[in-house]
Amino acid sequence: MRKLVKELFIGDVQAGDHDGQSVELKGWVHRARGSNKIWFIVLRDSTDYIQCVIKRDSVGDESFEALRSALIESSVILNGEVNVDERAPGGHEIVVSAGEIIGPVNPENPFPITESAMENADGGETEFLLDNRHLYLRTGRMTNMLKIRSSVFGAIHSYFRERDFIEYQAPNFVAGAVEGGSTLFEVPYFGRTAYLTQSWQLYAEAAMPALERLYTMAPSFRAEKSRTRRHLTEFWHAEMEIAWAGNSDVMEHGEALVRNIARTILDERSEELEDLGRDLDLVARYADSPYPRMRYDEAVETLQGMGVDIEWGQDLDYTKEKVLTADFDVPHFLTHYPRIAKPFYHRPDPDDPKYVLCHDLLAPEGYGEIIGGGERTWSEKEILERIDEEGTPREPYEFYIDVRRYGGVPHGGFGLGVDRVCSWLAGADHIREVIPFPRDSRRVTP
RNA sequence: GCCGUGUUAGCUUAGCUGGUGGAGCGGCGGACUGUUAAUCCGCAGGUCGCAGGUUCAAACCCUGCACACGGCGCCA
Structure with missing residues (x-):
């Protein structure tokens, strides 16, 4: 036996x-x-x-x-x-x-993922492979991606736990938006409408006075019809929130975390990376080099100098990001966006309230934004002012305003797109390649 | 929402200006005692996305529809 x-x-x-x-x-x-x-x-x-x-x-x-x-x-x-x-x-x-x-496998119904089926897997998966993702998972390419992904998740947990952050969970059913508002998935909820969460942030801020240093890794949902190699409707979001901290403190964690992830996959998954054709020197550079910081104004001037049509006050869309990051050989932080381009929870810069204390981390090689974060608007007076100037109704955010009413303190945090980081570090052609069952505007199966 | 491209065997595809659709992988049968994505011989497998139209004749030309893909906006 x-x-x-x-x-x-x-x-x-x-x-x-x-x-x-x-x-x-x-x-x-x-x-x-x-x-x-x-x-x-x-x-x-x-x-x-x-x-x-x-x-x-x-x-x-x-x-x-x-x-x-x-x-x-x-x-x-x-x-x-x-x-x-x-x-x-x-x-x-x-x-x-x-x-x-x-x-056994029945000869009348042999395994469908053949050599020919994978011919075009590099450079974008075919519809066939996406339809048969449950079987495609067994192939070398997907297995390598999943192992790298596991190391990325492990690295994030280790980073925060080694620094005494508390892992904290927010609800996935929520009543209001974090971002603009048009990108929420509606869910019938016993005769009412609930939404799937876009971010853990607002609930994290509520726990900030209790835990001071907290983090999560959880799915976020965005009903964006984006059809790009950087977007999913369900993606894994690593978020942190820290009390008694400003924009720069938060950025330091963001940089250290990303470099730590790069170092971890070099240590744990160099074979898998090489199998996938990834240049290890490139990953080593991301692990070892500091990430420069650039103010929004400087980015706009640079772009204008390159002949790009952009005016002060415009958000930097991907077309402009791509031009800007073309010469970057490591990730760069972009800071101090115009107040009018960012949502209410970003704190205006006391030195010049035209700007907010925020940052985006842009990955090189065209992978785009991997972190968005900043210092939060933390006083009751300022948060009410910003909500009103945006024309956002107050009442869904009462609990959020309460955080400021009872002992508000300076604090901040960021959200990191875990799948985007996996995609970038593994050198994937599409974000779909690094998540077992990708969800986008047209796909909820298998 | 916008711009662009495509749909031929289970899969990946060839098919020029219209004249009865080819190949590789996978499967089946056979050969081979060291193969490396094994090789060689043979077989099966296609209403050429759907519906109309033009034509003696349509995978190919025209119209409509469906589905898919790539990218942009939005963001992580």
């Missing part, structure tokens, strides 16, 4: 830990080829691939024919001896003595 629990992984065998030993491997058939006397199965598990050699003479006709019928993505258990052989990819192979097909 075989044990169900898997104790040995292909990665350990390829590492050379079991040379010459008899082993049992559980996995899936990645590729198969051979003749009627010798058959090769390239076995895959979550850790690696290994070539398994099946000889008719050694296993007998019945086993040989049975194993030869295992189509791509059949699950199998193979027993055999670990043989060091230069001819085998990875340097190790299994000389099979016995084997069993656990989950």
